[in-house]
Amino acid sequence: MEKATQVFWDRGYAGTSTDDLRNAMGIGRQSMYNAFGDKRQLYLEVLAKYQAKSVETHLRRLNEQPSAREGIRAMLKGLAVEDDRVRAMGCFGVGATGEFGITDPELSGMSANSRALLGERLVAKVREGQSAGDIAPHLDAERAAAFVILTMTGLQVAARAGANVQSMHAMADFAVDLLRVG
Template sequence: MARPREFDREQALEGALELFWQKGFNQASTDELLDAMQIRRQSLYNAFGDKRKLFLETLERYCARSISGHVSLLNQSTSPLDGIQDVMFSVIREDNSARLRGCMGVNSVCEFGNSDPEVAEIRDRFASILQIRLVAAFRDGQASGEVDLNMDPNEAATFVQMTLSALQVGARVGADIATLRAQAQFAINRLRSRL
């Protein structure tokens, strides 16, 4: 008969997510993970497989939460361009320590590039969800006269995703709130209709 788990799996995953977000995969030691998750070594292997599988599960969780938040902001906004602006401003955290962590998804891209197919698959899958919603927002914005009609919605959506990544990298290397907000606003202003 198997022994019941002696820990809360959700709580342990959140602890691992926070550590991976702060330190990345390679810099997070197994001992640090055990401490952050408040579990024993054997529980890590029994419940999560290994450090790599645990990282992939936390990355998936982080990306799902992040993209869901972005899509929610786009859906709740009174105008398409305001929704895109809300998404851009949402990644600029007020708290210095939170801002310096950047984005776990972007951090994983910086750490792995395209060398890890499973990390790339998670990144690409969630980026495509956001891309689809951003394209729809740009089309809606063009229909309402808010967004420049000469812009290709797919290219504009890719531009926004790249800008989001750039803002997160800028935050990670220490850019202040004012600089990040100015860059986000600069990007938004380029998207507005000139009529």
């Protein structure tokens, strides 16, 4: 599964052939079909696992920090992976959205569920920050959370386009500073 994830993440769905998957996974064609069904089913399975792990990682970074703003900062900066090759791959989930848009209801639903889970926690975190005096009280918590998710998407696309760690961190800091009081 991990090898299939890497191939799909790097090449996208359309750019990946069944032979690419078989070769990367080291299995025969029939074994692949018996274990995973067709290419689409394998794609859906690896994307679902990737998204679940990704959201879990984002939430962990968000919740580990002592303040709401620092949690958001840690989450955004965490997108700037030190390994140039890995960072340049961007986000598999964002890549899937870019490749399919809303043309595939099942994939759109998976993406929407991940965003909703992260969005709900971000709204709560913004409200916590507002109550603690860490985030400007005049901000609409839902819009602020949507802004953070939009910033995440932008950072992930920038990574895919070759952004370095320093520029990604600078943009993360800029976005987080927009949430501060005063």
